[in-house]
Amino acid sequence: MAVYKLKTPISEEDVRKLKVNDVLYVTGTMVTARDSAHNRALGFFKEGKKLPIDLQGLAIFHCGPIVKREDEKWIIIAAGPTTSTRMDIFEDEFIKNFEARVIIGKGGMGKRTTDAMKKYGAVYGAFTGGAAILASNAIKEVKRVEWFDLGMPEALWILEVEDFGPLVVAIDTHGNNLFEEVQKKTEEARPRIYEKLGISTK
Amino acid sequence: MDIRNVVENVAVELLRQAVTKLPQDVKEALQRAYREEESETGKTQLKAILDNVELAEKTCKPMCQDTGVTIFYVKAGAQAKDLDKIEDALRNATKRATKEVPLRPNAVDPFTRKNTGDNTGRFVPFINWEIVPGNDVEITAFPKGGGSENVCVTGMLVPGEGIMGLKRFVIDAVMKAGAKPCPPNILGVAIGGGTDIAMKLAKAALLRPINQPNPNPEIAKLERELYEAANMTGIGPMGLGGRVTVLGVNVEYAHRHPASFPAAVAFQCWAARRATARIHSDGTVEYLTYKVR
Numbered sequence: 186m187a188v189y190k191l192k193t194p195i196s197e198e199d200v201r202k203l204k205v206n207d208v209l210y211v212t213g214t215m216v217t218a219r220d221s222a223h224n225r226a227l228g229f230f231k232e233g234k235k236l237p238i239d240l241q242g243l244a245i246f247h248c249g250p251i252v253k254r255e256d257e258k259w260i261i262i263a264a265g266p267t268t269s270t271r272m273d274i275f276e277d278e279f280i281k282n283f284e285a286r287v288i289i290g291k292g293g294m295g296k297r298t299t300d301a302m303k304k305y306g307a308v309y310g311a312f313t314g315g316a317a318i319l320a321s322n323a324i325k326e327v328k329r330v331e332w333f334d335l336g337m338p339e340a341l342w343i344l345e346v347e348d349f350g351p352l353v354v355a356i357d358t359h360g361n362n363l364f365e366e367v368q369k370k371t372e373e374a375r376p377r378i379y380e381k382l383g384i385s386t387k
Numbered sequence: 388m389d390i391r392n393v394v395e396n397v398a399v400e401l402l403r404q405a406v407t408k409l410p411q412d413v414k415e416a417l418q419r420a421y422r423e424e425e426s427e428t429g430k431t432q433l434k435a436i437l438d439n440v441e442l443a444e445k446t447c448k449p450m451c452q453d454t455g456v457t458i459f460y461v462k463a464g465a466q467a468k469d470l471d472k473i474e475d476a477l478r479n480a481t482k483r484a485t486k487e488v489p490l491r492p493n494a495v496d497p498f499t500r501k502n503t504g505d506n507t508g509r510f511v512p513f514i515n516w517e518i519v520p521g522n523d524v525e526i527t528a529f530p531k532g533g534g535s536e537n538v539c540v541t542g543m544l545v546p547g548e549g550i551m552g553l554k555r556f557v558i559d560a561v562m563k564a565g566a567k568p569c570p571p572n573i574l575g576v577a578i579g580g581g582t583d584i585a586m587k588l589a590k591a592a593l594l595r596p597i598n599q600p601n602p603n604p605e606i607a608k609l610e611r612e613l614y615e616a617a618n619m620t621g622i623g624p625m626g627l628g629g630r631v632t633v634l635g636v637n638v639e640y641a642h643r644h645p646a647s648f649p650a651a652v653a654f655q656c657w658a659a660r661r662a663t664a665r666i667h668s669d670g671t672v673e674y675l676t677y678k679v680r
Contacts, residue, residue: 186428251489262489268534270567292534292567316450317448317449338491377619378558379555381552
């Protein structure tokens, strides 16, 4: 378990060094994107339209924050991660097309994303679910917001972050997926648990 | 006294308390989990959770950005006046709390996908009513996050399998949920009644502090057994592997139809938020979960 600190723009070479269970802190530009934003971004790509921000080398955060407007400025109140599996149907194309290098969320992602991360060079960093104040403390500034018509949780919030973490590298570029490893071990424990509870498997 | 004002002010305060603090029983369980967790990665998660809870309480900010769908439990004294005004007051309180705390607007029209922006809508906030003797009104705010809600399950089990079938149903649900409901979780488990009644009881079971076992010793034993079994799965904090997958299991039951065995598991994330207050007929207020300065 090594600790890494990376600054955006993050290179493919940088993320290829990381392995599952490593701890990562990100400094620089991070953009929030949930289901609707992923969907629209891929639609833009298909139509050859430019995104409101170039995502190459940046960190993407699966997050629908609580944001408050104070004197013409946006203030992040709470910004923990949302469940990443919902973005599984978009993420492989997203990584391929936009070359974001660190995807941050909670709960892990599936095989499609794991394969894309290996192929195109990106990692998944798990941030503690619900730890919204820790997260917002690492967010130094809201640079701007795009696609606000999608609603506060779904908009693209473009954020300046400092040592955003701790992120546990849960999918690396070598095809390892920590969540799948845990699931495998859990499955192996099932007969033992059934036996303890006196559950028949017939 | 205008009950509308009192209820509204109390409910805003309850929502604020609920999203910014954790009840003592939950906090203690998280601290114990941190001491007992053996996985290094699991420990980093519990440390982040504990630090986050402390920061949220200190800065009076919501500990999680998902401030949930707003649910109230109201125990209305049969002799209390103006009970018909309470629903309106709770709706207004939800709107105010959304601005003042603030809460994340989480009420979306399923057809148009439009977010109402103020956490109110059709059947939202949802109010669970109970008529009790006396003239007090007791209100509990119970904001329920989406991540843990998404893995709640009901099932119609085989009556012939009895409690063994229930044990399998619960453990299978925990394994299937994995990392999704932000473990360590609290499980509300209920059997009997019907599908709707089982889930209603399972959710209400989450309101009982986890250091209070069911008063029926047989059920308390089942709670303990399910707790130990869930913590053998290895799912661990945030599903990253480890010992502590659940903080507690609360079981409730209703009698059942001879041919039916309804069961429900309600998952609660570690941010097990709840706050209760009692309003007396003279308008004085007693906060029961947290002291008010």
